[in-house]
Amino acid sequence: MSQQEILAELATIVNEIAGVPVGDVTLNKTFLDDLDVDSLSMVEIATAAEDKFGIRIPDDDLKDLKTVGDAVSYIEKAGVAA
Amino acid sequence: MRSATARAGARITAIGEHRPAGSLSNDDLAARGVDTTDEWIRTRTGITTRHVAAADESVISMGIDAAAKALATAGVTGDDVDLVVLATCTIRNPIPGGAARIASGIGARGVGAFDVNAACGGFCYALSVAADAVRSGSARRAVVVGSEKLTDWLDWDDRGTCILFGDGAAAVIVEGSDEPGIGPVAWGSDGDAFASVGVPEGDWAIRMDGPAVFRWATTQMAPVALRACELAGVTLDDLDAFVPHQANQRIVDAMVRALKLPSHIKVARDIATTGNTSAASVPLALSSLVTSGEVESGGLALLLAFGAGLTYAGQVVRIP
Numbered sequence: 192m193s194q195q196e197i198l199a200e201l202a203t204i205v206n207e208i209a210g211v212p213v214g215d216v217t218l219n220k221t222f223l224d225d226l227d228v229d230s231l232s233m234v235e236i237a238t239a240a241e242d243k244f245g246i247r248i249p250d251d252d253l254k255d256l257k258t259v260g261d262a263v264s265y266i267e268k269a270g271v272a273a
Numbered sequence: 274m275r276s277a278t279a280r281a282g283a284r285i286t287a288i289g290e291h292r293p294a295g296s297l298s299n300d301d302l303a304a305r306g307v308d309t310t311d312e313w314i315r316t317r318t319g320i321t322t323r324h325v326a327a328a329d330e331s332v333i334s335m336g337i338d339a340a341a342k343a344l345a346t347a348g349v350t351g352d353d354v355d356l357v358v359l360a361t362c363t364i365r366n367p368i369p370g371g372a373a374r375i376a377s378g379i380g381a382r383g384v385g386a387f388d389v390n391a392a393c394g395g396f397c398y399a400l401s402v403a404a405d406a407v408r409s410g411s412a413r414r415a416v417v418v419g420s421e422k423l424t425d426w427l428d429w430d431d432r433g434t435c436i437l438f439g440d441g442a443a444a445v446i447v448e449g450s451d452e453p454g455i456g457p458v459a460w461g462s463d464g465d466a467f468a469s470v471g472v473p474e475g476d477w478a479i480r481m482d483g484p485a486v487f488r489w490a491t492t493q494m495a496p497v498a499l500r501a502c503e504l505a506g507v508t509l510d511d512l513d514a515f516v517p518h519q520a521n522q523r524i525v526d527a528m529v530r531a532l533k534l535p536s537h538i539k540v541a542r543d544i545a546t547t548g549n550t551s552a553a554s555v556p557l558a559l560s561s562l563v564t565s566g567e568v569e570s571g572g573l574a575l576l577l578a579f580g581a582g583l584t585y586a587g588q589v590v591r592i593p
Contacts, residue, residue: 231317231523234488250484 192270197244197263204239205259208232218260226259244270277410283403283447284454285593289342290443290560291335291420292547298322302436309432319522323439323548326422332364333371335442336420337378343416343444344379351380354446356412358403359388360395360419360552362581363426375418385412392471393518393580394460395419395552397587400576401458403447418444419553428478437521438479439548443556445593456505459497460586463489471581490524490579495531497587498577505589512538513572514562514592518579519544519554528577539567551580559592568592 192200202216209232215225222228228236233256237248240262246269248256256262299311299321314320326335336359344350357379359372370388385406389399396419403415420442427435447455466489470481494517502509515538517525522544529540541558550557555578562568572592579585 229317230484231487231521234484235491235527238488238492250482250488253484 192244192267194263194267197266198259200243201240201259201262201266204236204243208235208239216259218258218263220259221257222259223257240266246270279410280408280449282450282453282455283407284450284452284591285445286448287343287347287446288443288556288560288563288593289339289344289346290441290557291338291342292441292557293324293326293330293335295325295327296322297325299436305429307429307432307435309436314436317523318437319525319542319544320436320548321545323546324441325424326440330422330440332361332420332422332442333374333378335422335440336361336371336375336418336444339420339442340375340379340416340418340444343446347446349414349446351376351382354379354381354414354416355384356403356406356415357381357384357386358399358415358417359386360391360399360417361388361421362390362392362395362551363421363423364388365422365425371420372418379416381416391552391584391586392582393520393549393551393554394578394582394584394586396555397458397576397578398460398584399552400445400447400455400590401460401586401588404455407447407449413449415447416444417447418442419556421551421553423479423549423551426472426477426479431478431480433483434479434481437549439550441547441550441553441557443553443560445556454591456501456507456589458586458588459500459504460584461497462585463583466583469583487521487524489583490520491527491531494577494579494585495528497579497585498528498532498575501575501577501587501589507573507589509538510535511573512575512589514539514541514568514574515577516541516555516559516562516574517577519547519558520549520580552578554578563592
């Protein structure tokens with residue numbers, strides 16, 4: 192899956208869970224400050240992403256995913272490893 | 274040897290509650306020095322205020338008051354009761370448990386009495402055990418109490434936990450019936466995750482790994498809800514109310530989404546003014562729906578309690 196495809200899928204998830212417009216979910220945005228996605232929504236996004244991409248995102252790793260780009264890179268690497 | 278006289282079913286005939294007069298709003302918490310804001314608490318938890326027991330209100334006294342109200346509503350007295358089960362995890366001193374004192378307090382002298390500690394999951398465990406006792410003939414009429422004084426176990430400098438909890442009690446009367454009124458329980462536990470919420474060894478206050486508990490509840494509890502329905506032989510469409518443990522409004526919302534709960538089902542949202550009252554939360558939330566007239570007697574409610582242990586239990590019941 193390309194970075195662009197991961198971003199599109201992730202944007203759909205963020206939209207469904209946190210109500211953020213899909214177009215606002217871009218690589219340089221921070222979840223908390225730019226998109227107003229709090230830590231609990233991040234947990235829900237992580238579990239939805241786990242199902243979607245067939246990966247695991249432990250809470251310890253989730254804490255480090257500050258930007259959309261961080262999450263896309265993480266999913267990309269985890270997907271390759273899986 | 275003979276076995277006791279069995280009944281075809283058990284049902285809840287009445288409910289009573291005790292909500293302490295004292296309260297603590299989110300603004301009150303901030304004013305007393307907790308590093309938080311009303312907006313932060315409301316958006317993360319759905320809580321605006323919670324009841325706080327006074328110094329002379331205990332797990333026992335609140336339990337007695339709730340049980341006495343339930344008996345009065347049922348039109349019976351302590352003499353008509355032969356089993357008292359108390360679900361609690363916050364009794365100040367665990368030896369002895371509180372059920373015997375609650376039994377004495379409601380005038381149910383010499384009856385079977387014991388405590389159940391399954392933390393926030395406790396009420397649905399206690400209800401299941403009481404229903405089994407009534408169905409088997411071990412008891413004719415049982416009082417099941419959920420009573421908690423969480424504020425005795427809170428560190429007001431720990432803003433991750435002290436904002437969440439409140440105090441209170443609620444009780445139900447369980448009697449035998451010809452038709453099933455309390456469905457089979459779907460219960461379970463995960464002791465490997467015991468450290469995610471509870472009072473750690475050597476500590477005195479409740480600590481919680483919020484994201485871990487949130488993830489567990491939002492992903493693992495919907496299947497338990499469906500299992501409870503399956504065991505009772507009903508579908509989600511048959512339900513009139515969903516009464517999940519009031520741990521966090523965001524958990525309730527996530528479960529409703531995960532279950533794709535039909536919109537006609539009334540969802541208990543007692544947490545806004547009550548906070549998380551552990552084993553008292555499910556009966557308090559049910560009581561709120563009943564007394565406000567939001568649900569009708571005889572309808573079906575899915576109860577689902579879960580928490581420290583980790584433990585969980587759920588069952589479908591007829592609304593009293």
